[in-house]
Amino acid sequence: MSSVNIEKLKEIVGENNVLYHKADLYVYGSDSSVHEAMPEAVVRPLNTEQVQAVMRYANSEKIPVIPRGSGSGMCGQVVPVQGGIVLDMKAMNRILEINPQDGYCRVEPGVVDDDLNRALKPYGVFYPPTPASSCAATIGGEIANNASGGRSVKYGAARDAILAMKVVMPNGDLLSFGSTTRVAASGYPLERLMVGSEGTLAVIVEACLRFVPIPKLRCLGTAKFNKLSEAGNAISDIMGSGCQPSMLELIDKIAIVAANKAAKLGLPEVEAILLYEADGMTKDVIDTEMAKIQAICEKHNCFGIESSYEEKERARIWAGRAKLFPSLSKYDERLASTSLADDMAVPFSKMAECADKIHEIAERNGLVMTAYGHCGAGCMHTKILMDTDQHISWENARKAVAEIYDFVRSVGGTTSAEHGIGLSKAQAFKTEKAASLELMRRIKRAFDPNNIMNPGKLMDGPDDWVEATTLRYQSN
Numbered sequence: 001m002s003s004v005n006i007e008k009l010k011e012i013v014g015e016n017n018v019l020y021h022k023a024d025l026y027v028y029g030s031d032s033s034v035h036e037a038m039p040e041a042v043v044r045p046l047n048t049e050q051v052q053a054v055m056r057y058a059n060s061e062k063i064p065v066i067p068r069g070s071g072s073g074m075c076g077q078v079v080p081v082q083g084g085i086v087l088d089m090k091a092m093n094r095i096l097e098i099n100p101q102d103g104y105c106r107v108e109p110g111v112v113d114d115d116l117n118r119a120l121k122p123y124g125v126f127y128p129p130t131p132a133s134s135c136a137a138t139i140g141g142e143i144a145n146n147a148s149g150g151r152s153v154k155y156g157a158a159r160d161a162i163l164a165m166k167v168v169m170p171n172g173d174l175l176s177f178g179s180t181t182r183v184a185a186s187g188y189p190l191e192r193l194m195v196g197s198e199g200t201l202a203v204i205v206e207a208c209l210r211f212v213p214i215p216k217l218r219c220l221g222t223a224k225f226n227k228l229s230e231a232g233n234a235i236s237d238i239m240g241s242g243c244q245p246s247m248l249e250l251i252d253k254i255a256i257v258a259a260n261k262a263a264k265l266g267l268p269e270v271e272a273i274l275l276y277e278a279d280g281m282t283k284d285v286i287d288t289e290m291a292k293i294q295a296i297c298e299k300h301n302c303f304g305i306e307s308s309y310e311e312k313e314r315a316r317i318w319a320g321r322a323k324l325f326p327s328l329s330k331y332d333e334r335l336a337s338t339s340l341a342d343d344m345a346v347p348f349s350k351m352a353e354c355a356d357k358i359h360e361i362a363e364r365n366g367l368v369m370t371a372y373g374h375c376g377a378g379c380m381h382t383k384i385l386m387d388t389d390q391h392i393s394w395e396n397a398r399k400a401v402a403e404i405y406d407f408v409r410s411v412g413g414t415t416s417a418e419h420g421i422g423l424s425k426a427q428a429f430k431t432e433k434a435a436s437l438e439l440m441r442r443i444k445r446a447f448d449p450n451n452i453m454n455p456g457k458l459m460d461g462p463d464d465w466v467e468a469t470t471l472r473y474q475s476n
C-alpha cells in the first residue's frame with residue numbers, strides 16, 4: 001500500500017494537480033534513458049508556497065521527492081527508484097523579470113529553454129547553454145544537470161550562466177543563494193553547488209541567469225574527412241590554436257547516415273564531418289576565424305570545405321544536428337538507440353583516440369556505436385545501438401560501457417560532460433570520484449538529513465546499472 005497520503009497532497013496543490021492512477025504514474029516512471037520505475041504520486045505545484053508545503057509533508061513522513069522538469073535527461077536522473085513523489089515543476093514556468101540594464105533575467109524553473117530565448121530575442125540577447133533538447137528542456141533541469149550545448153564552446157554551460165537562485169530545502173525552508181551582481185567574492189558559492197546536483201539537495205524554485213548579446217553574423221562551415229582520427233586531431237589543433245569557434249561538432253559516419261535518413265540532411269556519407277561556426281559583429285573578424293579553422297582542417301587532410309552565411313541553410317543543418325539522438329534509431333531499424341555510455345569528456349588531445357576507441361570497443365563487443373558531440377566544448381557522445389529484446393545485447397553493452405569509462409579515466413577524462421550521472425553512470429562516477437564520495441555524502445546529509453531528495457542517484461546510485469532498473473532487461 002502507498003505510504004503517500006494523496007488527500008493531503010490534494011489539500012496542498014488542488015485535486016487536479018495530483019496524479020496517482022497507474023497510467024499517469026507509468027508516464028512519470030521514465031525519462032530519455034533505459035531506466036524505469038514507478039512513483040507513488042505525481043504533484044504539480046503552481047508556486048513556491050506549495051513546493052514548501054509538499055516538502056514539509058514529505059520530510060515529516062520521510063517520503064522520497066524527485067524534482068522533475070521535462071524528463072529529457074538521458075541517465076535516469078528522474079526515475080523514482082525508491083518510489084515516492086515526483087514533483088513536476090513544469091507549471092512553474094513564468095519569466096519573472098528581464099533586466100537588460102543589469103544583464104540578467106529571473107525565471108521559474110519550469111520555463112523551457114527555447115521559450116526563454118524567444119522572450120529574450122527582442123532585447124538583442126540570448127541565454128547560451130541551449131542543449132540540443134532546448135525545445136523541451138527546462139531551466140531547472142538544465143541547472144541541475146549542468147547542461148550545455150553547441151554554443152558552449154564559446155559561451156559556456158549552465159554553470160557559467162547562473163548568478164543566483166532560490167531553493168526550497170527538504171524541510172520546506174526557502175533560501176536564497178548567490179547574487180544578481182556580476183561579482184560576489186565571499187563565502188561558499190552554494191548556487192554553484194546546486195549546478196549538477198541532479199535534484200539530490202533541494203528544489204530550485206527561481207533562477208537568476210545572465211545573458212549575452214546576440215551576434216550580428218554567423219558563418220557555418222563543414223569539413224569532410226576520410227578518417228575519424230583526422231577529424232579528432234583537427235579539433236584538438238583548432239582548440240589549441242587560439243581560435244574561438246562558436247560551435248565545433250564532430251559527426252561520424254553512423255550518425256551522418258542516420259541524420260540523412262531521419263532529417264534528410266543530404267550530408268556526404270564520409271567517415272567524419274566537422275561542423276563549425278564562427279560568430280561576431282563584423283564579417284572581417286568572422287572571415288579571419290573561419291580561414292584559420294579551414295587551414296587547420298586542411299592540415300589534417302579534410303576535403304570539400306563549404307561555408308555559408310546563409311541563415312536558412314545554417315538553421316536547417318543545426319535543426320538536423322539537434323535531432324541526432326532520436327535520428328540514430330533510423331540507422332538500422334532493427335536496432336534501438338539507447339542512451340548508454342552516452343556522454344563523456346576527454347582532453348582535446350585525446351579526442352581522436354577516444355572516437356576511434358568507441359568504434360573499436362563496439363566492434364569487439366558485437367555492437368554498433370557512434371561517436372559525435374559538441375567536441376569543441378570538450379564533450380564526446382556515443383550511443384549504443386542494439387536489439388533491446390536480446391539478453392546478449394545487454395551483456396555486451398554492460399562490457400562496452402565499462403570499457404569506455406575505463407578508457408576515459410585512463411586518459412584523464414571524466415564520466416559526464418553534460419548529460420549527468422543519474423543511474424546509468426553511477427558506477428563509473430563512484431569509481432572516478434572514489435576519494436571525494438564521503439565528502440559529497442556529508443554535504444548531501446547537511447542539506448537533506450532524511451535522504452528524501454532524489455535518493456539512490458549520483459554517489460548513492462547503483463553498482464550495476466543494468467540490473468538496477470531496466471525492466472526490459474529484467475523481462476528477457
Ligand SMILES: Cc1cc2nc3c(=O)[nH]c(=O)nc-3n(C[C@H](O)[C@H](O)[C@H](O)COP(=O)(O)OP(=O)(O)OC[C@H]3O[C@@H](n4cnc5c(N)ncnc54)[C@H](O)[C@@H]3O)c2cc1C
Binds near residue numbers: 143149199323
Ligand atoms: C534529444 C536529446 C538531446 C539532448 N541534448 C543535450 C545537449 O545537447 N546537451 C545537454 O546538456 N543535454 C542534452 N540532453 C539531455 C537533457 O535534455 C538535458 O540535460 C536537460 O537539461 C534536462 O532538462 P529537463 O527539464 O528535461 O530535466 P529532467 O530530465 O526532468 O531532470 C534532470 C535533473 O534535474 C533535476 N531537476 C529538474 N528540475 C529541478 C528543480 N526545479 N530543482 C532541482 N532539481 C531539478 C531532476 O531531479 C533531474 O535530476 C538531450 C536530451 C535529449 C532527449
